[in-house]
Amino acid sequence: MALQQITTRNAHFQQLETLLNNRTKRGRAKKFLVQGVRPITMAVKHGWTIRSLLYDASRPLSRWAEDLLRSVGPERVAMAPQLLAELSEKADGAAEVLAVVEMAPDSLSRIKIHGDFLGVVFDRPTQPGNIGSIVRSADAFGADGLIVTGHAADPYDPKSVRASTGSFFAVPVVRSQSHHEVMEWLEKERARGRQVAVVGTDENGDADVSEFDLAQPVLLLIGNETAGLSAAWRELCDHVISIPMTGSASSLNASNATSVVLYEARRQRLARQRTA
Numbered sequence: 001m002a003l004q005q006i007t008t009r010n011a012h013f014q015q016l017e018t019l020l021n022n023r024t025k026r027g028r029a030k031k032f033l034v035q036g037v038r039p040i041t042m043a044v045k046h047g048w049t050i051r052s053l054l055y056d057a058s059r060p061l062s063r064w065a066e067d068l069l070r071s072v073g074p075e076r077v078a079m080a081p082q083l084l085a086e087l088s089e090k091a092d093g094a095a096e097v098l099a100v101v102e103m104a105p106d107s108l109s110r111i112k113i114h115g116d117f118l119g120v121v122f123d124r125p126t127q128p129g130n131i132g133s134i135v136r137s138a139d140a141f142g143a144d145g146l147i148v149t150g151h152a153a154d155p156y157d158p159k160s161v162r163a164s165t166g167s168f169f170a171v172p173v174v175r176s177q178s179h180h181e182v183m184e185w186l187e188k189e190r191a192r193g194r195q196v197a198v199v200g201t202d203e204n205g206d207a208d209v210s211e212f213d214l215a216q217p218v219l220l221l222i223g224n225e226t227a228g229l230s231a232a233w234r235e236l237c238d239h240v241i242s243i244p245m246t247g248s249a250s251s252l253n254a255s256n257a258t259s260v261v262l263y264e265a266r267r268q269r270l271a272r273q274r275t276a
Contacts, residue, residue: 007080032156034099042166049102065096108185110172111145113194117217118143124150124224132163133255139167141262198238205242214265215272225254
């Protein structure tokens with residue numbers, strides 16, 4: 001493994017810094033920075049390409065960190081503690097290890113459609129934290145992947161990756177320019193006999209989430225946090241469902257609403273398995 005050192009805010013450090021806060025440069029580099037023991041562990045477990053590992057050589061490391069540095073990544077970078085702390089974005093000092101990871105391709109073929117398919121589309125999200133939270137729920141409730149469409153927050157933003165608590169590396173997350181690409185992919189799958197219902201969510205839906213059949217193959221649509229579903233996506237919906245609510249709240253946060261629907265889909269699917 002190659003070993004480098006960074007002790008000043010040199011060009012190499014500045015390049016690493018852009019992976020945190022510059023979406024354009026992050027996209028050009030096709031790399032992103034991963035913070036946290038569980039996210040890094042999940043990235044390794046699920047076979048993501050680790051480009052380099054950053055660590056503080058002046059402090060004793062845990063067995064996890066030592067094993068990681070010994071076995072993973074083509075490049076190790078020993079950093080000055082204060083510089084590692086800046087990249088860690090932690091209030092209580094630097095992380096033991098940070099990882100620079102290669103982005104996955106934005107190919108819808110990464111999301112596999114099958115007889116029990118459950119996919120999620122998040123259209124034009126503005127908050128990266130909501131993307132990560134939805135990825136976490138998708139992982140917890142057995143969804144096959146998340147598609148982020150339109151002019152949207154970046155799934156590779158550190159806030160998104162952190163909010164997923166490692167699930168980002170277990171669930172395919174694909175960026176798509178518009179609904180056109182997604183529907184073209186879906187229609188090709190339908191032509192192969194894989195029938196998938198496109199199901200939107202809206203407070204004025206046609207059916208209650210608990211009364212709708214979510215055990216069938218479903219592509220679930222979640223709209224923008226403020227504007228909801230776009231007119232284009234609404235027209236493409238086979239069904240629109242709603243979550244019954246009481247109290248003074250008019251709606252749920254996008255990630256909370258998604259969690260409710262994914263939970264209901266999981267509940268229905270488990271119930272079907274028990275009676276099969």
